[in-house]
Amino acid sequence: MIRFIHSSDLHLGKRFGHLGGDLPGRLREARHGVLSRLAGHARDTGAETILLAGDTFDTETPAPDIRRQALVEMARHAPIRWVILPGNHDSLQASQLWASLKAEAPPNVILAVEARPIELGGRAVLLPAPCTTRRPGRDLTEWMDAAATPEGTLRIGLAHGPIQSFSEEGSGADILAPDRARRAGLDYLALGDWHGAMTVDPRTRYSGAPEPDRFKHDRPGEALLIRLDAPGALPEAASLPTASFSWRVLELHLMNGEDAVGTLASRLPPPDARRQTLVQLSVTGTVRLADRTALLEAVAHAVPEFAHLALDAEGLISECEVEDLDRIDRAGALREAADALLRRSEDAGLAGSEREIARAALARLYALSQTVAA
């Protein structure tokens, strides 16, 4: 029997240059923190080994502090054993990285840099398929079919890459056989590359990234605890929470007359979770001008509570009625401008994009007039 943790795609050192302020540093630190969270789970569950199925490092040339601090952290959790597989971001082509790791790795870190069996103890053998280059252009798990292991041994595959034409990198050239576990008689195949956890079949899983790094998957970061009782028996898998940040996509579709601010409040995560949450909020539907203004104010008020909150309100259409215009002004230049914009926004003779510009300008004018009035 063997119990191990399956994780992948830590992307240590990832820069997050598109995000502002301190956030990139906080996200980078969170990735390093995953190491101790994985080790904590291993201790709590009695797992002796942590398999990292590729992309442990975000680049082929991680800064020395990223590399060295990761190894020191791994060493601290001995006798728990770490197995690091080269992925596409940290492939064997990064010869300097792997030479440094080889020179510096503590005894409880195994570098799975060759396609040949590694004894794991407990009558289990690991069959790794290290990424030779960023785009190997062939199925690197093929060798597992013919890899001989002693009778009565558990066979565990470890690989990194897409099994269909999906990939985090958007290319479909290096597809792993989705039924490799069956073909190679594997008890379990631990995969990396896809950043959201995914079960391919009972013996083949993507663990997903333990600390999310994008909005794409909209799942919490997790790792898998895998238990194999005997050769041929189905693996038991359990999900372990590992993330310190959550990345959420929120879509709000509003109907006219709906309490837009109330709906927003009910959909946003609770205040005490916001510091660790990144949100991509998109609002669509139709609302009255006053509701639009109130909604945008509520969003602006909530922004500082979040690690990150980006709003896309392009699909939000505001409807304007005479009372709304009255709230801008009952007469005078502003009111005339508002009337003209309203006419343009409803003018069937104009192109849709021009009507939309008029509508947006009117919403802007309304919001400004309310700020001044307040």
Ligand SMILES: [Mn+2]
């Ligand atoms: Mn990756």
